Amino acid sequence: xxxxxxxxxxxxxxxxxxxxxxxxxxxxxxxxxxxxxxxxxxxxxxxxxxxxxxxxxxxxxxxxxxxxxxxxxxxxxxxxxxxxxxxxxxxxxxxxxxxxxxxxxxxxxxxxxxxxxxxxxxxxxxxxxxxxxxxxxxxxxxxxxxxxxxxxxxxxxxxxxxxxxxxxxxxxxxxxxxxxxxxxxxxxxxxxxxxxxxxxxxxxxxxxxxxxxxxxxxxxxxxxxxxxxxxxxxxxxxxxxxxxxxxxxxxxxxxxxxxxxxxxxxxxxxxxxxxxxxxxxxxxxxxxxxxxxxxxxxxxxxxxxxxxxxxxxxxxxxxxxxxxxxxxxxxxxxxxxxxxxxxxxxxxxxxxxxxxxxxxxxxxxxxxxxxxxxxxxxxxxxxxxxxxxxxxxxxxxxxxxxxxxxxxxxxxxxxxxxxxxxxxxxxxxxxxxxxxxxxxxxxxxxxxxxxxxxxxxxxxxxxxxxxxxxxxxxxxxxxxxxx
Amino acid sequence: xxxxxxxxxxxxxxxxxxxxxxxxxxxxxxxxxxxxxxxxxxxxxxxxxxxxxxxxxxxxxxxxxxxxxxxxxxxxxxxxxxxxxxxxxxxxxxxxxxxxxxxxxxxxxxxxxxxxxxxxxxxxxxxxxxxxxxxxxxxxxxxxxxxxxxxxxxxxxxxxxxxxxxxxxxxxxxxxxxxxxxxxxxxxxxxxxxxxxxxxxxxxxxxxxxxxxxxxxxxxxxxxxxxxxxxxxxxxxxxxxxxxxxxxxxxxxxxxxxxxxxxxxxxxxxxxxxxxxxxxxxxxxxxxxxxxxxxxxxxxxxxxxxxxxxxxxxxxxxxxxxxxxxxxxxxxxxxxxxxxxxxxxxxxxxxxxxxxxxxxxxxxxxxxxxxxxxxxxxxxxxxxxxxxxxxxxxxxxxxxxxxxxxxxxxxxxxxxxxxxxxxxxxxxxxxxxxxxxxxxxxxxxxxxxxxxxxxxxxxxxxxxxxxxxxxxxxxxxxxx
Numbered sequence: 037x038x039x040x041x042x043x044x045x046x047x048x049x050x051x052x053x054x055x056x057x058x059x060x061x062x063x064x065x066x067x068x069x070x071x072x073x074x075x076x077x078x079x080x081x082x083x084x085x086x087x088x089x090x091x092x093x094x095x096x097x098x099x100x101x102x103x104x105x106x107x108x109x110x111x112x113x114x115x116x117x118x119x120x121x122x123x124x125x126x127x128x129x130x131x132x133x134x135x136x137x138x139x140x141x142x143x144x145x146x147x148x149x150x151x152x153x154x155x156x157x158x159x160x161x162x163x164x165x166x167x168x169x170x171x172x173x174x175x176x177x178x179x180x181x182x183x184x185x186x187x188x189x190x191x192x193x194x195x196x197x198x199x200x201x202x203x204x205x206x207x208x209x210x211x212x213x214x215x216x217x218x219x220x221x222x223x224x225x226x227x228x229x230x231x232x233x234x235x236x237x238x239x240x241x242x243x244x245x246x247x248x249x250x251x252x253x254x255x256x257x258x259x260x261x262x263x264x265x266x267x268x269x270x271x272x273x274x275x276x277x278x279x280x281x282x283x284x285x286x287x288x289x290x291x292x293x294x295x296x297x298x299x300x301x302x303x304x305x306x307x308x309x310x311x312x313x314x315x316x317x318x319x320x321x322x323x324x325x326x327x328x329x330x331x332x333x334x335x336x337x338x339x340x341x342x343x344x345x346x347x348x349x350x351x352x353x354x355x356x357x358x359x360x361x362x363x364x365x366x367x368x369x370x371x372x373x374x375x376x377x378x379x380x381x382x383x384x385x386x387x388x389x390x391x392x393x394x395x396x397x398x399x400x401x402x403x404x405x406x407x408x409x410x411x412x413x414x415x416x417x418x419x420x421x422x423x424x425x426x427x428x429x430x431x432x433x434x435x436x437x438x439x440x441x442x443x444x445x446x447x448x449x450x451x452x453x454x455x456x457x458x459x460x461x462x463x464x465x466x467x468x469x470x471x472x473x474x475x476x477x478x479x480x481x482x483x484x485x486x487x488x489x490x491x492x493x494x495x496x497x498x499x500x501x502x503x504x505x506x507x508x509x510x511x512x513x514x515x516x517x518x519x
Numbered sequence: 520x521x522x523x524x525x526x527x528x529x530x531x532x533x534x535x536x537x538x539x540x541x542x543x544x545x546x547x548x549x550x551x552x553x554x555x556x557x558x559x560x561x562x563x564x565x566x567x568x569x570x571x572x573x574x575x576x577x578x579x580x581x582x583x584x585x586x587x588x589x590x591x592x593x594x595x596x597x598x599x600x601x602x603x604x605x606x607x608x609x610x611x612x613x614x615x616x617x618x619x620x621x622x623x624x625x626x627x628x629x630x631x632x633x634x635x636x637x638x639x640x641x642x643x644x645x646x647x648x649x650x651x652x653x654x655x656x657x658x659x660x661x662x663x664x665x666x667x668x669x670x671x672x673x674x675x676x677x678x679x680x681x682x683x684x685x686x687x688x689x690x691x692x693x694x695x696x697x698x699x700x701x702x703x704x705x706x707x708x709x710x711x712x713x714x715x716x717x718x719x720x721x722x723x724x725x726x727x728x729x730x731x732x733x734x735x736x737x738x739x740x741x742x743x744x745x746x747x748x749x750x751x752x753x754x755x756x757x758x759x760x761x762x763x764x765x766x767x768x769x770x771x772x773x774x775x776x777x778x779x780x781x782x783x784x785x786x787x788x789x790x791x792x793x794x795x796x797x798x799x800x801x802x803x804x805x806x807x808x809x810x811x812x813x814x815x816x817x818x819x820x821x822x823x824x825x826x827x828x829x830x831x832x833x834x835x836x837x838x839x840x841x842x843x844x845x846x847x848x849x850x851x852x853x854x855x856x857x858x859x860x861x862x863x864x865x866x867x868x869x870x871x872x873x874x875x876x877x878x879x880x881x882x883x884x885x886x887x888x889x890x891x892x893x894x895x896x897x898x899x900x901x902x903x904x905x906x907x908x909x910x911x912x913x914x915x916x917x918x919x920x921x922x923x924x925x926x927x928x929x930x931x932x933x934x935x936x937x938x939x940x941x942x943x944x945x946x947x948x949x950x951x952x953x954x955x956x957x958x959x960x961x962x963x964x965x966x967x968x969x970x971x972x973x974x975x976x977x978x979x980x981x982x983x984x985x986x987x988x989x990x991x992x993x994x995x996x997x998x999x
Contacts, residue, residue: 116565129564136558138565235565241797270567271799349797352597355608356562360663376601399599399792408794 037062038198039516042107042255045201049096049106056096056106056150060089063108063152067199070519074175076184076193078113079121079154088150095148104262105148110200112191113154114161115246116235117141120151124237125159125169125187128357128364128383138235139267140204140246147262152200156190159385160354161208161239163187164458166215167448168387175444176219177517178483182441185215191249192219196484197519202250202259206236208243209342210436210461213473216249217436217486220475222503222513223249224256227493228468229274231260232267238353240346241272243465251513253474253503257281260496276494284501290324292502295429299335300460306439312477312485313435316506320433323505330425330432334417338462341418343455344398344411345466350388351395357383390451419467422490431502432490435460440479460488470496474503475512484512520760521724524752525732526687526717527638527679530694531672532704533645533712534577540644540671541568541611548710552650556665560647562606567798570595574671575802577703578618578642579812581673584701584819585637587622589809595642595799599792603663604647612674614793617641618802624677624697625821626689627839635690636678645670667711673703679718679729684748688741691715692843696820700845708739715744719751720765730755731765735779737772747772751779823848831861840869847883853890858897867897871914888917896924906985909933937984939991942975945983946991949974960996968992 037045037054048054064082071077085108092106116122116134118141123129137145158168166174166189174189176182177197184193188205192215195203205212207225216223224247231246238244248259260281267273294317301310317327359365359379366378384392398407425432437457447454464471470493473486487506491499507513539546542559559566582589596614619640626633647668654662675694681687695713699706706713720732735751738744750772755765769788770779818826820842827838827848841851847868854864872893876886896913899905905913905928916927928934936942949971950957960967968989975988 116563122564124564132564134565135563233565234567237564238798269569271569272797348794352599352609352792352794355599355601356564356606358601358603358608360603361561361606362563372603396792399794401790401792404792404794 038066039514040201041251042104042202042258043252045107046103046258050101056089056092057086059106060085060108060150060152063200067153070197070199073180074177074193074197074199075172076156076174076190076197076199077110077153078123078125078156078169078171078190081120081153084119085150085152092148092150102147104258107149107202108152108200109144109149110152110155110191110194110203111141112188112204112206113157114206114237115141115204116237117151117154120154122154122237123170124161125157125171126383126385126388127170128380129237130170130364132362136235139232139269140263141235143262143265144204149262153194155188155194155203158187158189158211159388160237160350161187161206161211161244162350162387162391164210164214164454165442165444165447166190167444168385170385173444176441176483177519178220179441179481181443182483183218183444185218185437185441187211187215188223188249189215192216192221192223195219195221195249195251196517198516202248202255204246204263205249206244206246207465207471208239208245209346209465210458212247212249213436213461213471213486213488214458216473217488218441218484220484220486220512220515220517221249221251222253222256222472222474222507223247224260224472224496224499225464225470226260226264226496227470228465229272230264230470230494230496232265232270232273234267234269234273238349240349241353242349243342243346245465253472253500253507254282254285256472257285257497257500257504279497281497281500284497285504287501287505288324289320289502289505292320292325292431293429294320294325294327295330295425295432296327297330297332297335297425297432297434299332300434304438304456304459305435306479308440308479309435309438309485312479313433313487316474316476316487317433319509320502320506323509328428330428332418332421332425332463334414334421335459335463337414338418338466339455339459341411341414342458342462342466343394344407345415347391347395348399348408349395351392351399354384354388354392359383387451415466418463422463422467422469422492426492431495431499434488434490436473436486436488437461440481440483440485464490469493470499472499472503474506475515476510477512522721522756523724523726524682524684524748525679525720525722525729526681526684526748528677528681528687528690529716529718530675530691531645531714531716532675532698534574534671534673534703535705535712536571536573536577536671538571539669540571540574540642541669544669546670548707550666552662552664553666556647556668560606560665560668562608568611568796570799570802571671574642575618575804576808576812577671577701578640578673579804579809580701580703580816581640581675581698582619582622583809583813583816584697585619585622585624587637587640588620589804590616590618590620591804591806592616592801593618593804594801595796596793597796600789602646602649603661604649604665604668606647606665606668610644610646611796611799612643613641616801618804624690624693626686626693627836628686628689630836632835633686633689635680638676638678640673640675643672643674644668645672679720679732684745684752687717687748688745691741691744693820696843700817700820711739714739717744717748717751719748719755721752721755721759731767733765733767733779734769735772736769736782743772743774746774746777747779750777754779817845820845820848827851827861831855831865833861833865837865837869840873841865844883850883850886850890854894854897857891857894858901860897860901863897863901864894867893871911875914875918887919888914892917892923899924899928903937903984904928904935905933906935906981908981909935934982935984936979936982937987939987942979942983942987942991943995945975945978946988946995949978950995957996968996
């Protein structure tokens with residue numbers, strides 16, 4: 037049962053071969069046994085979880101169960117969830133119990149999913165290794181010496197270690213895709229505006245997007261059906277007809293045009309990842325896909341553009357953490373300025389401080405045009421690159437990250453080196469496109485490697501179709517780490 | 520040296536929307552602290568702003584009234600700074616693309632009209648309030664009330680075109696009239712619905728470039744505005760004449776001391792790090808939306824003023840007083856139309872009525888004498904039933920009762936005597952009783968006639984028609 041997919045659990049619950057309370061208990065037991073080593077969860081509250089599970093069982097008994105009622109779900113600690121600590125991986129919010137539900141939480145609650153716990157993450161979603169959490173680094177279940185990726189590292193590790201069948205993540209510059217790749221699970225970042233940001237603690241507003249993480253593409257589609265939808269409380273939420281993201285899963289890939297951006301296969305890509313991606317492309321060819329070479333010439337500029345725009349927005353978004361109304365406040369201070377300075381100095385970790393400083397600098401008088409405005413222009417160029425590429429293909433394939441997961445501590449003293457590893461994921465956020473990671477193999481050292489699928493705006497169903505068909509002929513996604 | 524004063528005003532008007540600019544919280548004034556602060560105003564993690572369309576319509580309304588450009592695409596920006604009553608650490612405002620640009624407002628300064636050009640008007644959210652004193656049971660503690668946070672503001676910025684405190688006050692009053700007239704702001708200055716900052720500088724008369732300016736904040740009455748500008752002008756001239764120079768800074772007006780004092784200098788000024796707010800899409804205004812607002816526009820004060828001059832024959836000065844508020848203008852129009860006596864109606868409204876309202880601290884909407892009742896009085900003045908003196912007596916009586924002018928005239932027997940026979944009889948009696956005065960008059964002392972007329976008026980208990988008395992007296996004395 038512990039290796040079951042959402043779909044299988046849904047069927048088991050419907051058949052009453054297991055109750056939601058039993059299921060929750062199994063996962064809670066596993067978390068109790070394995071989480072001390074993995075550190076994937078920040079908060080586990082068996083009482084709350086079992087109460088939700090009992091409510092789901094009652095709903096089922098009353099004939100009111102939906103497809104996912106009673107299925108356990110891990111929640112990234114970035115989604116405000118009433119009654120749960122919502123720390124965002126920060127000391128700043130260590131004492132913050134959310135008094136309201138994010139839109140996504142409202143949706144998953146309404147669907148009857150059961151919160152199995154709140155997952156660890158890089159502080160305020162800033163990081164690619166999940167080493168920047170106030171609650172300590174998350175370990176990769178495939179190799180405890182390795183990073184799980186970030187910032188949704190806790191969610192990815194939880195699903196990979198079968199501590200939860202699925203999880204909620206967010207992706208600002210790769211934070212769903214990169215940990216999914218490093219942990220050997222499937223995750224999708226939808227088109228910007230498909231999932232409401234209301235109640236998702238903001239990192240970089242114009243880039244943040246919530247999405248599902250699970251074992252399979254099909255599970256991601258089911259969970260995305262629950263998460264997506266218009267929300268009037270988010271002005272960037274898109275008012276579109278409701279979609280069934282499973283509707284294209286079983287379509288044939290015959291004639292599918294797959295674009296391979298030449299810039300994604302240039303210097304810097306490790307041999308392991310190149311081999312895995314090549315093999316995945318070959319597999320898709322067998323399913324009838326045609327391969328075309330495309331070009332995304334401004335790919336390299338995505339790094340400087342992203343590391344201007346994201347910190348700029350973050351520097352402003354994080355100003356509300358001032359110790360006045362909630363969150364961490366220094367115990368001793370002389371005056372107002374001192375209270376701000378001490379509270380923020382104590383409450384934020386070093387990567388968050390670094391980005392606040394960078395963001396403050398690039399927005400400063402006299403520097404705005406040279407940095408922020410220029411980065412916005414680059415952003416437009418990057419979006420135009422994709423627009424041209426999608427005139428030639430249906431989906432773009434490539435690596436998620438240049439290498440498989442590196443070791444914990446390996447890059448933590450070199451932020452620029454860390455930023456460079458985001459090269460294949462940042463462009464998607466800058467352009468607002470959907471992107472996903474699908475398990476596609478392993479590095480020589482046994483660490484998982486994902487294949488990235490990038491789609492045009494609102495082509496999530498097509499991307500999930502490609503991933504699902506790939507998963508029908510491969511079993512990378514069903515492999516679990518030995519724990 | 521002769522100095523020229525240069526003044527530009529920035530006016531923060533609270534738009535009277537039911538809910539806040541970026542949330543559904545109520546904007547009502549005076550509730551218990553923080554009871555009108557939702558998760559959005561508290562800036563809890565994860566909350567997002569959503570634009571209140573009613574505020575956009577109100578801004579368009581002002582733009583149309585000022586003949587401004589309405590920017591069909593306008594953008595919200597974040598103005599970043601830390602302050603406890605600014606929960607997000609930034610204020611959502613507009614920088615590069617405000618909703619309203621340009622336009623002008625015509626003001627009346629004494630007998631002259633002057634056109635003041637507008638730079639822009641932009642939408643933004645109000646901050647909360649820091650309360651430093653009067654907190655029950657707490658001392659040395661600052662309280663934060665976020666009820667006001669998120670109240671929609673329209674900041675209206677003029678060009679530096681005013682040349683005296685008098686002009687600045689006239690502009691502020693005209694703008695106050697306009698925003699209340701348009702129904703976009705309640706105009707309550709005590710509650711902070713209409714707040715004025717003045718940018719003041721001086722330069723030698725004839726010099727083209729501006730002097731260094733100071734911005735004076737905290738001007739919540741027209742009287743303070745005038746006093747603060749006059750103080751500041753005096754301070755700047757004295758400083759320069761003593762060999763000093765004006766430093767660009769923000770100054771606070773202290774109404775108790777009647778002076779301005781430095782709040783922060785330009786060097787301490789914040790770098791607000793404006794950038795477009797990624798949580799809000801640009802506001803895109805369709806022509807149809809502008810047209811819909813235009814259709815709902817009332818006749819404007821300037822238009823009504825011109826019409827009062829043309830149709831009712833009142834002076835420009837009187838017309839500008841009468842159009843100082845929509846309610847007053849409507850009151851006047853009702854009286855003038857009912858009586859056909861524009862000038863007389865204007866005199867009564869700007870005179871007796873205004874004085875009585877002022878004495879009792881009432882505004883026109885609270886007037887104990889309705890337009891209909893005042894029209895009844897004006898009619899009786901126009902048809903000579905009442906002398907001015909009697910009319911004032913009747914007006915006094917109306918103020919304290921619900922009776923019509925006619926009912927009071929009847930009750931108190933105040934009808935003016937215009938019966939020629941009756942007046943002749945009283946004139947003859949007066950002549951007979953005052954031979955000395957008659958003699959003096961005949962000797963050429965014109966004043967003596969007034970003494971005789973006074974006797975007649977006294978005998979009539981003030982009710983004789985004074986013009987008739989004069990006429991008959993002259994007749995009887997053979998002077999006519």
